[in-house]
Amino acid sequence: MSTPSTPPAATLKERGDLAERMLPVAGRLASIVHGDGGPQDVQNLIGNLGEQERVALLVVLAGLIDPDTQVSHALRWLEFNEHGETIVPELPGCEGVTVRDLGEELPVDTQPADVDEVAIARVLKGDRTVRLNRGERLRAILKGRQQGKTYLELDELLGYRPGASNQMVLRACKAAEARGEALEVAEPDNGALTKEQVLAVRNEAATGATDVELALRHGISRPAVTRLVTGVTYAQHGGPVRGTRTGAPAPGGPEAAAPRSAAG
Incomplete structure (x- = not known):
């Protein structure tokens, strides 16, 4: 026998009322998943919901999650795997990653129809x-x-x-x-950098800023930043220059490896 469908909620009030009706269901489902029941309890709870009710339930459950919560915190409650074995969640690479960041991993339609x-x-x-x-x-x-x-x-x-x-x-x-397509990304032409810009980038690199951070901050490509802070380019402007790798001298000889002043 087919499951009865709930008529689509046509107005904002109807959608709001439907979401409100699903809130206790969401609370009960969360309790089951967190240990107050099993698969059959889940089936008993949602098995007779119509399509619109299921969609509303998903929206309500999503609304209960703070998208800026770190993934490691959101999953910290997990104690058992799908086989009932005790586990400690291991989330390599997820430290500092939020639920919102995780959502950004979904594929992107690069040519959406509804763009304002x-x-x-x-x-x-x-x-x-x-x-x-x-x-x-x-x-x-x-x-x-x-x-x-x-x-x-x-x-x-x-x-x-x-x-x-x-x-x-x-x-x-x-x-x-x-998909066999190419997404054109225009990179602005920054032209030649001034001495002040070069020194700013090198000084920030010397205080611990990464090449990626500097590229984002100054609007320069990451490879261009690397060449700049290692002295491959703009050597005439001075400033702190680092080696290209640990223990390697900076371009220009051993004396260039040590940080030097703008006048040096």
């Missing part, structure tokens, strides 16, 4: 009241790069953690490549 260019333009001008969907956020990053904005500036405009917009573009490029 006006909303994107407002966000790039600093309007923080506009909410963009995922496709619009990717489009905003690509347009922002065309305008000469750094990834760090785009992270701030979109409310991302530092480096997230760059990672989103890299994932989109990989997804496009897997």
Whole structure:
């Protein structure tokens, strides 16, 4: 016998009422999954729900999760695997990664149909009241790069953690490549850097900033940063220069390996 379907909720009030009805179901389901029951209890609870109720249940459960919670914290309650064996969750590479970050790993449609260019333009001008969907956020990053904005500036405009917009573009490029397509990403022409810019990058590198951080902060490609801080380029401007690898002299001879002043 087929499961009866719940008529689609047509209005905001109806959808809100449906979500409210699913809240106790979500609470009971969470309790079962956290140890108050087993697979049959789950089936008994959700087996007779209609399609719209199941969708509403998913939305309610998602609403109970803080997307900025670290994945390691979100899964810390796990004590048993699928075979009932005691485990301690091991999450290599997940330290500092949030649930929101994890969601960003999903494939991206690089050419979504529902993109609001006006909303994107407002966000790039600093309007923080506009909410963009995922496709619009990717489009905003690509347009922002065309305008000469750094990834760090785009992270701030979109409310991302530092480096997230760059990672989103890299994932989109990989997804496009897997489909046999190419995602064009405009990299602004920074031209020749001034002495002040060179010294700023080298001084920040000397105090511990990574090449990736410097690339995001100054809008320079990571390889260009590496060449700059190791003295391959702009050697005439001085500043602290590091070796290309641990124990290796910096370009220009052994005396260049030690940090030197702008006048040196």
